[in-house]
Amino acid sequence: MIQNETRLFKFPKFSELIIHEDENLIVINKPPFVASLDEREGGEVNILRLAKKYHPDAQVCHRLDKETSGILLIAKNPETYRTISIAFEKRKVNKIYHAVIGGTHTFQDLLV
Template identity: 35%
Template sequence: MANPSFVYRPPMSPYLDIVYRDNDMVVAIKPSGLLSVPGKAVEHRDALITRINRVFPTATVVHRLDMATSGVMVLALNKDSHRHISKQFELRKTKKRYFARVYGHMTHDTGEVNLPLICDWPNRPKQKVDHENGKRAVTHFEVIERSKDESGHAFTLVALYPITGRSHQLRVHMLALGHPILGDRLYAHPKALAMAPRLQLHAESLSLTHPTDAQWLNFQSPIPFSHYQAASMATVPEEYE
């Protein structure tokens, strides 16, 4: 296992950050360090869905974020909404944008990573690139800024647009480019790990069609590790749509 010394300490403040709800769906901001759904162990029962169910008992999960990743999550409040929203994710009708701080200065301003992924079973939950047996995984990226931290270590703030939704996709794709995400306990080398107290990956924007009235909705959350203010997803360049 890749996390033998892991101790689950979910953040308690804010306990629950809900940014939208109606009769069909609820949107919340998951903090870094909180599971999306409960784990098998008793000590891993605290999760975003557990907290939301205390307020909205009918809420169900339609997609997940890694425990270490923060950002926007949408949950369904009835079976019809669950079916409708799940289908949007399955057919890639949603639009998602993440922001990450990665190690070093990325060379290209924009680009695509097309590398198939598979579970690295002896080192689970890690994933790895596997050109023979891996499932298709595609990520578009756009460099926002190249900078240095207070110690003079170079990093890049990059916007990431996952076309597919494989487990750990963004983390492994950035690693494959030679730019692991800062603070990544699973994939970062010691220098990149030491540059941040948490995984510097945030699901900043999620756009989808409302399950009842078909209205196009966009939900955004400020990047907790950067002062950069992203434009609305409505202005995303066409090559990332």
């Protein structure tokens, strides 16, 4: 994998990632190759830092792998954060994953 993939594409403004916002919640479409939270090495752009610049009380309710794009829920207050985090923790949230693949594949023996 290429190191520092974030440099390979133009990163949009945080406001351009928002697909829904209300008084309690921000829903974004997270781009690939951007961490949801601070990484141990630190320093790189991540969604939590961008969200806190947009709304100071923002908290990422769950995470997506750095390489993964998709919907990410960001709470604007502690109550919403707690409610959503508990729902994820107790596996009450239904998740749907889509993958884009190239070429011809046989999936008879594939187990995910």
